[in-house]
Amino acid sequence: MTGSEAPPSFRLAYVPGVTPTKWVRIWHERLPAVPLTLVPVSAAEAADVLRARGVDAGFVRLPIDRTDLSAIPLYTETTVVVVPKDHVVAAVDEVSPDDLADEIVLHPLDDTLTWEQRPGVAAKERPNTTADAIELVAAGVGVLVVPQSIARLHHRKDLTYRTVVDAPESRVALSWPEDATTDLVEQFIGIVRGRTVNSSRGRQPTTQTSPSAQTAATKGKRPDAGAARKKPTPGKKPVGRGSRAGSGGARGTGKGKPRRRSS
Missing domain, CATH: 3.40.190.10 (Periplasmic binding protein-like II)
Structure with missing residues (x-):
């Protein structure tokens, strides 16, 4: 050299x-x-x-x-909805987009999910960033749908998240x-x-x-299928499979209102 x-x-x-x-x-x-x-x-x-x-x-x-x-x-990545810990969604393992139909679903300008039709009711204004949207969720203004790693990145003690099935990933x-x-x-x-x-x-x-x-x-x-072939580990599954990873339980078979855990 x-x-x-x-x-x-x-x-x-x-x-x-x-x-x-x-x-x-x-x-x-x-x-x-x-x-x-x-x-x-x-x-x-x-x-x-x-x-x-x-x-x-x-x-x-x-x-x-x-x-x-x-x-x-x-x-x-698994898609999740971020909600306050006392929100009704927190009582179930997973929800569908239809379950969020009556919720204000925040849509920050830096959102990375691509929807054909966004769930819920749109807020009057879009937050500038995901961090801003998290603050609004904590204030009870609405809920936020994001990739699971983003929910973890913005973790707060007063918030939780649940898996959203049949959603863009x-x-x-x-x-x-x-x-x-x-x-x-x-x-x-x-x-x-x-x-x-x-x-x-x-x-x-x-x-x-x-x-x-x-x-x-x-x-x-x-x-993804293009990545190295190896046996999936818990919480990590090959693309194209029907099951989904995340913090929730097994995927439900139907849509509708949030499903409560079995006692």
């Missing part, structure tokens, strides 16, 4: 709700000489940051404008500029997809990682 060359590094963007800790840990184990910098971005700006080469790769929420970008879907993907699939990007793809350091598809392996570090189990997430 000449004096004018910068040492290698890797910049990784991530949107709210995504926790890249386990992948970053494996990166440091395999490539200790290559610093990894985490860059938090909003779901709306993630694609533009990638195109502008502000980062080398990033975790995004689909759909995004795929122009000039490659993406590997990783998992699909948020898919998380690893994305990067398609004309910048560098060796380091390939290394990170291999880590995210669970490849071992001895995999023929990996590049420049350095150290062996323990099986536990390669586990991609995260509560409320279900791996």
Whole structure:
């Protein structure tokens, strides 16, 4: 390396709700000489940051404008409704969109779910952010439907959430500029997809990682068909299956008013 060359590094963007800790840990184990910098971005700006080469790769929420970008879907999240703890919904395990028909369902400007027809009654104004919407839910103004990881991110002692069946779900993907699939990007793809350091598809392996570090189990997430094939762990199910993960119980067979737990 000449004096004018910068040492290698890797910049990784991530949107709210995504926790890249386990992948970053494996990166440091395999490539200790290559610093990894985490860059938090909003779901709306993630694609533009990638195109502008502000980062080398990033975790995004689909759909995004795929122009000039490659993406590997990783998992699909359970959709939940956030309500006050004393709300009637808190007494059941799961609800359907029809159960929210009489509720004011808040729709923040940074919402990541795509509905053909939004449930409930629309509020007079849209909150600027999900954080603002959470404050309104706590004040009893309405309820909020979000991916489960977003509900966890904004956890409050006075709020809870329940699974919403038959609702749009948020898919998380690893994305990067398609004309910048560098060796380091390939290394990170291999880590995210669970490849071992001895995999023929990996590049420049350095150290062996323990099986536990390669586990991609995260509560409320279900791996997409394009992700590495492995036995699902509790709370994480393959895309396309009928059952859903989440904090609620087994999915009901019908719609209507919220169903109470069995005694």
